[in-house]
Amino acid sequence: MATPVKVYGPPLSTAVCRVVACLLEKDVEFQLISLNMAKGDHKKPDFLKIQPFGQVPAFQDEKISLLESRAICRYVCENYPEKGNKGLFGTNPLAKASIDQWLEAEGQSFNPPSSALVFQLALAPRMNIKQDEGVIKQNEEKLAKVLDVYEKRLGESRFLAGDEFSLADLSHLPNAHYLVNATDRGEILTSRDNVGRWWGEISNRDSWKKVVDMQKQQHSP
Amino acid sequence: MTTLIKLYGAPVSTCTARVMTCLHEKAVDFALVPVDLFSCEHKQPPFLAKNPFGQIPVLEDGDLTLFESRAMTAYVAEKFKEAGTDLIRHHDLKEAALVKVWIEVESQQFHPAIAPIVYEYFVAPIQGKSPDQGVIDANLEKLSKVLDVYEAKLSSAKYLAGDFYSLADLHHLPYTYYFMKTPCASIISERAHVKAWWEDISSRPAFKKVSEGMNFGEK
Secondary structure, eight states, rough: OOHHHHHHOTTTHHHHHHHHHHHTTTTEEEEEEOGGGGGGGGSSSHHHHHHHHHOOOOEEEOEEEEHHHHHHHHHHHHHHHHSSSSTOOOOHHHHHHHHHHHHHHIIIIIHHHHHHHHHHHHIIITTOOOOHHHHHHHHHHHHHHHHHHHHHHHHSSSSSSSSSSSHHHHHHHHHHHHHHHHHHTTTHHHHHHHOOOOOOOOTTTTTHHHHHHHHHHHHOO | OOEEEEEEETOOOHHHHHHOOOHHHHHOEEEEOOOOTTTTTTGGGHHHOTTTOOOEEEEEEEEEESHHHHHHHHHHHHHHTSSSOOOSOOOOOOHHHHHHHHHHHHHIIHHHHHHHIIIIIIIGGGGTOOOOOOHHHEEEHHHHHHHHHHHHHHHSSSSSSSOOOOHHHTTTTHHHHHTSSTTTHHHTTTTTHHHHHHHHHHSSHHHHHTTTTOOOOOO
């Protein structure tokens, strides 16, 4: 039996749960090794050896140590092709390229403004950091323009890359989940008909529900 | 007979240059179809049908249309993996995984810090604005921290993913090329290993062909 892969980082981290969601979709056994970031675990020399930027997640399997959640997800899909959801990153080069362009769109266009909003609206208050109204407004506008494109696309296609749920849709789950559940700006997603419909579908997947459960468990004493 | 790849974009554009460099490294024939940015061709419906985000480049290969330059390079590097330079190390699982890691590092760590600086020096002036020193300073600080990690990495290997040139190094070329023309270039040249790496990758023939056309802002 294969050794479970290791993922380092707290389940509340958006990038960590991007990887966890992917592992659950692919039915790859894993061990989540939580880090206490408040205590600076992620800046200690031992951790910096596997993640030189001092960020989470880091990933290890029998062969290799990796960083960057989207690189880890692509690696998992390509190296465990027969496990779990086989089509998550496409089963042929054309499907893969179509998914990859939307995964890049997530990373380049959706992630920056949504991450900024999650930080300002959900995390800053908890960390006693003052919110920056200018940053919030600027990123709401940026995100709205991106979601206008998504609204049109998701009127033509069930999921971003086509008729099947893919790694591109999955990659949106962590930030979108915080926006909808931990801020008062969730309607930026839910008030758009097609985006709202898509959000409802992707957030209802068993894999994502398990991630949400893991996050809730971290909260309980 | 295979169809000719079409790349819609502009020679001065960083993201178009990224894809062209990859195509040259792989010795793949392609046609560059100019997109008229100044008349906003990229924001009109015919172009939006190819890229709903209204950005260049767009790649067409037969029935496949792609946006996002890094999705294009990944596709080209894989489709033509047996031709030209081996950019994705597909024969070695570990090397291939490390290439993926450093592709994402460029995408998520390097790019967000360098792009605003290039924007302030090259794009803001043509919009009639002076470069915003606050934005430049904040991003220089971020970029310096990233380059500290690069400096350490490149002191133990010639390139980012190992002792081999890969798509991860290539992706850094276009923005760094313009960055080196700004007053901030010293943060690259004062780091010995980063400087050596930059001089190596920017002198590759495939990039030299492309950088000849990267004269944005020059009169």
